[in-house]
Amino acid sequence: xxxxxxxxxxxxxxxxxxxxxxxxxxxxxxxxxxxxxxxxxxxxxxxxxxxxxxxxxxxxxxxxxxxxxxxxxxxxxxxxxxxxxxxxxxxxxxxxxxxxxxxxxxxxxxxxxxxxxxxxxxxxxxxxxxxxxxxxxxxxxxxxxxxxxxxxxxxxxxxxxxxxxxxxxxxxxxxxxxxxxxxxxxxxxxxxxxxxxxxxxxxxxxxxxxxxxxxxxxxxxxxxxxxxxxxxxxxxxxxxxxxxxxxxxxxxxxxxxxxxxxxxxxxxxxxxxxxxxxxxxxxxxxxxxxxxxxxxxxxxxxxxxxxxxxxxxxxxxxxxxxxxxxxxxxxxxxxxxxxxxxxxxxxxxxxxxxxxxxxxxxxx
Numbered sequence: 001x002x003x004x005x006x007x008x009x010x011x012x013x014x015x016x017x018x019x020x021x022x023x024x025x026x027x028x029x030x031x032x033x034x035x036x037x038x039x040x041x042x043x044x045x046x047x048x049x050x051x052x053x054x055x056x057x058x059x060x061x062x063x064x065x066x067x068x069x070x071x072x073x074x075x076x077x078x079x080x081x082x083x084x085x086x087x088x089x090x091x092x093x094x095x096x097x098x099x100x101x102x103x104x105x106x107x108x109x110x111x112x113x114x115x116x117x118x119x120x121x122x123x124x125x126x127x128x129x130x131x132x133x134x135x136x137x138x139x140x141x142x143x144x145x146x147x148x149x150x151x152x153x154x155x156x157x158x159x160x161x162x163x164x165x166x167x168x169x170x171x172x173x174x175x176x177x178x179x180x181x182x183x184x185x186x187x188x189x190x191x192x193x194x195x196x197x198x199x200x201x202x203x204x205x206x207x208x209x210x211x212x213x214x215x216x217x218x219x220x221x222x223x224x225x226x227x228x229x230x231x232x233x234x235x236x237x238x239x240x241x242x243x244x245x246x247x248x249x250x251x252x253x254x255x256x257x258x259x260x261x262x263x264x265x266x267x268x269x270x271x272x273x274x275x276x277x278x279x280x281x282x283x284x285x286x287x288x289x290x291x292x293x294x295x296x297x298x299x300x301x302x303x304x305x306x307x308x309x310x311x312x313x314x315x316x317x318x319x320x321x322x323x324x325x326x327x328x329x330x331x332x333x334x335x336x337x338x339x340x341x342x343x344x345x346x347x348x349x350x351x352x353x354x355x356x357x358x359x360x361x362x363x364x
Contacts, residue, residue, distance in 0.1 A: 005364055006038040006088055008112070010103060011095040014041065014061075015049035016228075019196065020278040021119045024171050025095050026053045031353045033058045037360070040087055042080070044071075052253065060087070073102050080106035091363055093117055098137045099129075108143065113363050116144040120275040121298045122157035127200075127273065138162065145363065150276040153301050169356060171276040172349035173285055185265055185287050186334055189221045191323065192264035192288070194257060194279035195271070197229030203270040208235055210319040212242050218327050225250045226260055261286040265333065266326055270314065274298040281347065284308070284340035289326055289333040291319070307340040 011025050029039045033056045041055065045063040055061060064079045065071065071079070083089070084106060093115045097103050107114050125134045138159050141147055147166045149155060155166050191211070196202050204225060211223050225235065225248070232250065239248050254260070257279075261267075267283035269292045274280075277298055283290055290308035292299035303310050309326060311318050326333060 005090050005360060006040065007032060007360060008040045008042050008084070008087075008089040008092040009095070010042045010092060010097055012043065013045050013049070014043050014051045014053075014055075015045050016052065019052075020171070020276070021095050022051070023053055023278070026051065026055055027172070027349070028093075028353070028356060029059050030054075030056045031349075032357075032360075035357060040083070040089060042083060042092075044076075053255070076102045077106055081109060084110035084112055091115065091360060095119055098141055099133070101140060104140050104143050114144040115146045115148060115359070116141055117148045118150070118154075118275065121151070121273045121296065122154055123273045123295075123297060124201075141165070146359065151298055151301055153297055157297075167359065169359070170347055170352060171278055171281075172352040173278075173281045173344050173347040174349060175285060185262075185337060186330055188263055188265040190264045191221060191223045191266045191268060192226070192260055192283065193224070193268055193270075194226045194260065194283070195269065197225070197227050197231035197235060199231055201272050202229070203272060204231055204235060205238070206270045206314065206316055206319060207268050208238055208248065210316040210323065211248065212238075212244060213316060214320040214324055215244070215247060217324055221247075221327060223248045224260060224264065226252075226254060226257065228253045257282070258286075261288065264288055266291065266323070268292070268319070268323070269299060270319070271296055271299065277302065281344055285344045287337040287341045289337050290340060291322055291326060302343070303340075305339070306336055307343050308336055 009025050009029050011021055014022050016022055029041055032039050039059045041059055041061040043063060044065045046065050047063050049063060062083050080103065089112055091113045092107050094103060095117045096119050097116055141162055144165060147162060148169050149166055150170045152168050155163060158166060193204055193207055197204050235250060239245055261283055265288065267288040267290045269277060269280050273296050275298060280290060280302060290303055292303050292308060292310060293314040294300055294310040294312045295314060300310055309322055311322055
């Protein structure tokens with residue numbers, strides 16, 4: 001195949017440490033390059049910013065905040081317009097672009113087709129946005145050729161007028177060559193959290209407080225957090241204040257996360273919403289017993305049907321009680337871990353990439 005389509009992929013920033021959207025936009029970019037597309041990554045990063053994940057040297061990364069100061073909308077429009085014109089980009093895949101009017105306008109002015117890649121479940125719009133702002137976001141999505149959601153169940157939460165544009169392409173679940181022994185997993189006395197340390201969506205302090213309440217009831221168990229974010233210093237202070245330093249460890253975001261899954265038995269996500277819960281699905285692949293909130297459509301969709309435990313009205317008390325039940329019931333942990341592992345087999349990277357490739361080629 002010749003380089004018939006020049007593909008732009010947009011995300012706000014690629015310099016955060018270990019986020020799921022960053023990982024997947026870079027994975028898709030690298031795969032497109034391998035398959036002879038011309039790829040341009042477009043972000044508002046500064047020139048000195050580095051990506052947490054490896055980017056092929058054949059990809060052109062446009063870091064548009066080159067002057068290192070906050071840009072107004074006119075400046076952003078000019079820079080986007082220059083990138084589109086200079087590189088003759090045909091198609092833009094925008095990760096989390098639904099509320100960015102400047103990006104839509106620059107695309108339209110340059111006759112660039114838009115694929116709006118939603119990275120969150122639609123409940124996010126109810127939580128973070130006013131009703132007016134939500135309507136504006138949905139209105140702008142009408143300008144896209146396609147809207148990509150990550151789970152079929154999300155479609156019904158979008159306006160009917162958008163349904164004809166909506167397609168489902170989930171994230172891939174990256175697997176190891178060596179299989180994790182699910183029976184060995186049962187013997188680990190470790191609980192694991194992987195994700196951003198963020199207060200509104202991810203809520204890691206809920207887990208930390210829950211573990212502090214029950215630490216004496218499960219004395220041989222410990223808790224690992226893997227990630228980065230603004231809550232980290234608060235978590236560290238809580239650990240010291242409550243004398244948890246021997247039981248709770250915090251590790252920085254890590255590209256080689258599989259060792260943490262292999263050395264854990266229970267995985268917990270406290271997210272209020274997700275698009276495609278990457279760390280949860282990876283934990284499921286490794287056969288861990290998983291606990292999550294019933295508040296999230298995405299998490300519920302993965303853990304229901306005996307693939308894990310779902311908690312209504314997630315708070316530290318309810319979470320603590322569920323952890324104790326999970327610890328004490330080894331057989332149920334095994335059964336749910338097996339069910340979870342089997343469910344993840346459909347998310348192979350080669351299958352997911354083929355969906356993206358076919359969609360892009362259809363827009364030639």
